[in-house]
Amino acid sequence: MIRRQDTKKIRLGSIEIGGSSKVLIQSMCDTKTSNVNEIIKEINDCATLGADLMRVSILDNEDAEAIKTIKENINIPLVGDIHFSTDLALKAIENGIDKIRINPINTPKEQLIKIIDSAKKHNVVIRIGLNEGSTTKDGHNIHNIEDLISLTRETIEFFEAHNFYDLVLSVKSSSALKTIAIYKELANNFAYPLHVGVTESGFDDIGIIRSTIGISNILLEGIGNTIRFSLTKDPKLEIITAKRMLHDLNLYPNYPTFISCPTCGRCKVNNIKEIAQKVMNYLETNNKNISFAVMGCIVNGIGEGKNADIGIAGADHKFIIFKKGEIIKTVEENNLFDEVIQIINSF
Template sequence: MQRKQTRPIQIDKITVGGGAPISIQSMTNTRTDNVPETVAQIKRLLDAGCDIVRIAVPDMNAAQAIAAIKAAVEVPLIADIHFDYRLALAAIEHGVNGLRLNPGNIGDADQVAAVVKAAKKRRTPIRIGVNAGSLSKEMLARHGGSPTAEAMVESALKHIRILEKHNFNDIKISLKAHDVPLTIRAYQLMSEAVDYPLHLGITEAGTVRSGVIKSAVGIGALLAQGIGDTLRVSLTGDPVEEIHVANEILKSLGLRQYGPTLVSCPTCGRCQINLVDIAEMVEDKLKLFKKPITVAVMGCVVNGPGEAKEADVGIAGGKGEGLLFSKGKIIRKVPEDELISALFAEIDKLNKEANN
């Protein structure tokens, strides 16, 4: 898949843009000044495969907590700032690795200059983030009264020009809406207009059930066009779920190898085991594994090993029993109530062999 070439920026140890691997982001939903809870959640995000973590900085207590959080975790931290330039300055002072900040919202030119000066000194990139729902009244009026892709791009370019005026180019851009076609069009237009790296996402996507679909369609469509350098799947719920979904989106497009890939059949009248429960239990247990491996859970022995012959390991159901197989070759028959344990024993065996 050919990706659009963008200029690289550095967020601590992570390169965004310039052909670097697409990074996965999420945002904590704890109070940032509650350092133990925030650190615990960040560690869970890292265990799931998160590359960059954003934290809310609504007040000075949150900004001052950044140093303690950074001392406890090894991950690039982005401070989410709205309006108050003093919070941006404090976040930079306490070691944050990036800002999510729209300079046009600060207002005062001297305050913008102060933030840019501090960001330059610490080499702290800034993300311009435009959401369709927060476009200014003036921008909406210029574009017929409702959010359009053109209005989103124009708004982002307005913020970008403020930073460029200060000779600041460590910029990445996001253009998010809950409307998938609108989001896709906005990113397409921005990709044609600039070479800054793009942060993909569908904002306010919804719960895990509905948000996964919207995010997969919107983000996946853009990635398939070669657009996007980093992404966040925005879901209402545990942010760790965002990482699992983001990993699956990237894996499905061949853009990342991380953790297991589950292959399972949709079941049919030949299936004589409780495949749905088995597949869900296997999927849940696989979240603990980080190495790339393809695992198959198939409904019958007629097609199972054949249709899933590329799987590193798999099981196929029968009547009261099933087959354990690897790369299409049958290893042995296993009683139904031992299928999952036999499957994971084989996975452990393969992992040990790979480590030797």
């Protein structure tokens, strides 16, 4: 079991970030925020899949105005991503946003004070996002970890000097290894909750691998309170991927555990990969907290899948169904899925 580092606990709408709270999953909408119907659907779809909070971009007045309607139609906290505009930040806060993500480097100090005062008045959390590449010192981008940490310290001190403590920190890099190093330093230096992710991590397996390397290694150190897989893909995939990774780290217990073999020449049944996908989809969609093994043959399949609650192994154009390694049934390939569903549902 991962021993998680303690941080300050912060209330965010109906949930808490940090302290002993679970690791929260978040994603960001890829729809323009003022397209309210689309964005409400996107947020609610992600919430159904397991998003604990969702972030939207606030680029203009229409986006800031849309916050009111969006908030009336969703049940999870809403985060606004705002750059360069104090007016938009103030409007979003007044319209009910739960948390804003800002890069304080973009905002003059006197404007920042106005945002801090309004956030305090409306109980809004502020995430200080100082990603590598979006931070500068003397006109140059900051890449050195020590400089990123000292910039984070200066920024926190500014907020604290104005009596603002409901902070979440993030300092992401697009390099997984650098992100790990940065977050270890953040955790060593500050007690605020950390939002973890590898920024711009890429698409498909490139992004999933890079994000998983970065985020999982940070979580294994006991660091991190909210996570995001920043994939060039539908936000729904970010949520599903985050859940699967957290489950493998024992940080998301109520979730299916799925194993399937790579198949080889011993497999004498068809479509094993499609079957594996179909079973996993069923388990995830129906939120079944069981372990399931899809194995291509009985030679190794039953033994290797015996820790699973339920398993199937291909025989000669038939399937053996087993529970904890004990054979309970043999079925024809065509009837397999219906039989499996019945067994899963009665488990």
